[in-house]
Amino acid sequence: MWDYTDKVKEAFLRPKNVGEIKNADAIGEVGSIVCGDALKLYLRIDRETETILDARFQTFGCASAIASSSALTELIKGKTLDEALSVTNQDIADFLGGLPAQKMHCSVMGREALEAAIANYRGAPLLKTGTERVVCKCFDVTEDKIRRVAMENHLKTVDEITNFTKAGGGCGECKSEIEKILLSIVIQESR
């Protein structure tokens, strides 16, 4: 059994801000039923001040996915879009008193849904363009995402990448590719 904090349990058993917003100003959708978790985030936004007036969610996933979604909505309500964009996946995990290492991808999913919603509001395309290179076929994870999550969270090993993005957690065929990406980041950073 997972070692969830009391805050995770509370946010899972009694999540805040559940449901849809009719005629939402922005919708961000990430994940899929195939991968085992998915989050749909709805925002109501004050057009003048670009403040998030309301945030609601629907999540398919485990306890920590539901808790992370609830935490996300609590963190961003009342913030301007720019302020909200500075919320990191670590902030979501911290809000919950931490997540088990293997569940960090739930916090990453929250952060991604937020970005998707804001991109949607600002008129950027909601879905991936299809030109990004998919590294992990099992969980549909792109090179961009691996790079970003690795840099933001200072990840050093393939296992960490798997914990944060799921990439590598299926057939394992992409592991050597992930290794290469990690190596290129190290080289970049040491320049």
Added chain:
Amino acid sequence: MTTIYLDNNATTRTAPEVVEAMTPYLTELYGNPSSMHTFGGQVRKKIEDALEQIAALINAEPEEILFTSCGTESDNTALMSAVETFPQKKHLITTRVEHPAVLNFCHYLGRKGFRTTYLPVNALGQIDPVVLDNEADADTVIVSIMSANNETGVIFPVGTVAPRLHERGILFHTDAVQAAGKIPLDVRKIPIDMLSISGHKLHAPKGVGALYVRKGTRFHPYMIGGHQEHSRRAGTENVASIIGLGKAAELARANLTEEIAYLGRLRDRLEQGLLSSCPHARVNGDTANRLPNTTNISFEYIEGEAILLRLNEYGICASSGSACTSGSLEPSHVLRAMGVPYTAVHGSIRFSLSRYNSDRDIDTVLEVMPSIIRDLRELSPFGRDKRVSSGGQTNE
């Protein structure tokens, strides 16, 4: 809060009668059964009784039984013995839905240069004996097919496949860890060469198992050391647990017919009740050939770990084939091999009953489950009247 334990395919309560039988051998009767004095000798006698009790459960002879530390050791021993004693043969056959104790050992042998065939299963989780006939050849050393699946409870046609393999001189092993004590097993009627049993699945303690090896079957030990168990398994016997396993086997055998009827009735009540009160629920596996104590139900559009943790709030213990509970990121290999759609695979819940369950336990589950399912469906972006993401399949 009282615990409602419906996870008996994971492990079972040690029967009070078993604990009672074991206790003297954990306290004053601590002799070594291999010793030459009476103090140890009286322990040897009890081990011989246990051999008889286990043998009786599957209609074997006591000399055909050896004790191990668990089901996994029994499975590993059987497969290792086969490849050691027929070194010229380099092919093994098993199924895609075996327990990791067999599956991962076959993967290991595969890496060592053996050819391995994993039989597919159909949507009901059932193998096709004809496919097995075609896959087996002169190079096949052993076929290992479980008697019943731990996740779905599906019972495999061991009685059909074993004689055909026997005729062709191919060894047959069955992992009967889930079947032993739950359904009749008879190694005299069915030519099974090796059969694995685990103590803690039938109300004996954890840390003890047994392996049946048919008389005359070539054997090579897995544990190498002293001369215990006629040199077939080295290491000082886990005396108290062995005695406990004997007692558990005796209890199971004595009550088998009544328990099959009792557990079948409770399980069917639970299953029918859940199917009629929870929409978009489906049973996984061949219900016509199934252990009486097991039901595996998928609640579509929601995720299993979330269901389990909600059930946990009521003290209800079950398990799930969802990715999130397995410690891996992939859902159950058994359900995937059956082709259960993704809308359903993540939300699978297994309830497995034992003689210690009552109608009241079932009442409680039937009472709380509909609102748990409704709640989580409310939370889910998928499902009826809701858009289903492009990657998903609907199965209404």
